[in-house]
Amino acid sequence: MYKAPRGAADILPGEQPWWRHIERTAADLCQRFAYRRIDTPIFESSALFHRSVGEATDIVEKETYTFDDRSGDSMTLRPEGTAAVCRAYLEHGMHVLPLPVRLYSLRAPMFRYDRPQAGRYRQFHQVNAEAIGDAGAAVDVEVIELAWRLFETLGLRNLSLLINSIGDPACRPAYLDALRAYYQGHLASLCGDCNKRYHTNPLRLLDCKKPTCQPFAQDAPRSADMLCEPCRDHWRQLQDGLRILSIPFAVEHRLVRGLDYYTRTVFEVQPPEEGGQSTLGGGGRYDGLIQQLGGNPTPAVGFACGIERLILNLKRQGIALPPESEAFAVVACMGDAARPVALKLAADLRRAGLRAVLAPSGKSLKAQMRYIGASGATHALILGDDELRQGVVAIKTLATGDQRLVPLADAPAAIAL
Ligand code: AMP
Numbered sequence: 001m002y003k004a005p006r007g008a009a010d011i012l013p014g015e016q017p018w019w020r021h022i023e024r025t026a027a028d029l030c031q032r033f034a035y036r037r038i039d040t041p042i043f044e045s046s047a048l049f050h051r052s053v054g055e056a057t058d059i060v061e062k063e064t065y066t067f068d069d070r071s072g073d074s075m076t077l078r079p080e081g082t083a084a085v086c087r088a089y090l091e092h093g094m095h096v097l098p099l100p101v102r103l104y105s106l107r108a109p110m111f112r113y114d115r116p117q118a119g120r121y122r123q124f125h126q127v128n129a130e131a132i133g134d135a136g137a138a139v140d141v142e143v144i145e146l147a148w149r150l151f152e153t154l155g156l157r158n159l160s161l162l163i164n165s166i167g168d169p170a171c172r173p174a175y176l177d178a179l180r181a182y183y184q185g186h187l188a189s190l191c192g193d194c195n196k197r198y199h200t201n202p203l204r205l206l207d208c209k210k211p212t213c214q215p216f217a218q219d220a221p222r223s224a225d226m227l228c229e230p231c232r233d234h235w236r237q238l239q240d241g242l243r244i245l246s247i248p249f250a251v252e253h254r255l256v257r258g259l260d261y262y263t264r265t266v267f268e269v270q271p272p273e274e275g276g277q278s279t280l281g282g283g284g285r286y287d288g289l290i291q292q293l294g295g296n297p298t299p300a301v302g303f304a305c306g307i308e309r310l311i312l313n314l315k316r317q318g319i320a321l322p323p324e325s326e327a328f329a330v331v332a333c334m335g336d337a338a339r340p341v342a343l344k345l346a347a348d349l350r351r352a353g354l355r356a357v358l359a360p361s362g363k364s365l366k367a368q369m370r371y372i373g374a375s376g377a378t379h380a381l382i383l384g385d386d387e388l389r390q391g392v393v394a395i396k397t398l399a400t401g402d403q404r405l406v407p408l409a410d411a412p413a414a415i416a417l
Pocket residue numbers: 080112114119120121122123124125126258279280281282283304305306307308309
């Protein structure tokens with residue numbers, strides 16, 4: 001028997017209410033923050049991700065799904081959202097719009113060849129928000145506020161917001177030198193990956209998850225202590241802004257995030273449970289990315305959060321879904337004469353905007369009622385000889401067990417109430 005690929009899941013009908021709830025909440029919130037929706041293709045030229053995310057990042061080195069299409073062009077299934085949105089920003093000349101351009105994506109599939117475990121998949125889905133074209137710390141605050149409100153509105157509790165500043169091209173080189181100097185004496189104690197990172201991507205020495213490497217990160221030089229004047233101002237304004245909005249945060253100097261394009265602000269939101277794969281969402285500023293992709297220098301900031309992880313945490317915290325109040329009518333009938341009337345009644349209900357189906361035909365009324373009980377229906381509509389003669393239908397409200405007779409033509413209104 002075939003199975004879904006490892007690390008890729010079917011989203012079955014029973015799970016969809018969670019997805020709908022998150023998508024509605026995120027869409028409402030993004031609209032309130034004046035973000036406009038964008039959807040980009042699930043694959044792009046491989047070069048886009050290699051150039052933006054960085055050749056020496058885990059994502060590009062080990063995790064991309066890359067293939068040559070039939071014309072021999074190298075394509076990559078999207079491992080993250082920001083590069084594609086920036087590509088679209090440039091391709092469609094959005095720089096002529098009032099800046100910042102605020103964009104969001106919903107249920108955007110992402111693909112990473114990762115080791116699957118709880119909360120970590122090879123195909124997963126994100127909510128993303130990007131604000132492109134404004135260097136001010138107020139926009140960093142806005143993006144973090146948006147992320148924070150999303151978690152808050154969904155009802156998640158005890159989350160931690162971690163922030164850091166990793167500087168910009170003016171101050172980062174001196175910081176990287178200090179980091180290398182610090183780590184040089186410890187290389188023999190570090191894992192193989194960290195020995196590589198030392199040469200290719202020293203920032204990432206700080207977020208190695210191996211217990212043997214972590215103590216070294218604790219005492220490493222801190223980027224926020226080595227910022228140039230403009231980065232220091234920005235860092236201060238970011239923290240002031242979060243305080244004004246009463247968004248609690250902690251400075252985490254080991255937070256660097258895995259992608260090359262970040263400058264200045266980086267942040268993550270963690271649930272109460274420990275563990276690297278538990279991060280609910282994160283983001284940061286990427287002032288150099290658009291220029292790197294061939295555009296004019298354009299500052300930007302954004303965030304992404306995984307929907308599967310949101311659902312996992314909502315369930316872990318015992319948060320119930322808000323009830324979906326939509327009515328659902330199932331029509332049962334007895335006898336040959338009632339069947340065409342039932343067929344028409346179900347169609348009339350749907351035309352009136354309601355959800356309605358017929359119970360399976362050819363079964364006893366008892367079997368039809370059993371089906372209705374198991375179907376999630378809110379109302380059973382019963383048509384027998386007596387009802388037919390009177391031109392009425394018996395409507396049973398399943399939540400209460402109340403039953404009443406209603407003229408056929410009034411059934412849609414009776415159920416919609
Ligand atoms: P990242 O781009 O790695 O910072 O990811 C942003 C968010 O996407 C994370 O905080 C997670 O919520 C989610 N995410 C990242 N990788 C995965 C994965 N392999 N499976 C499920 N969710 C993921």
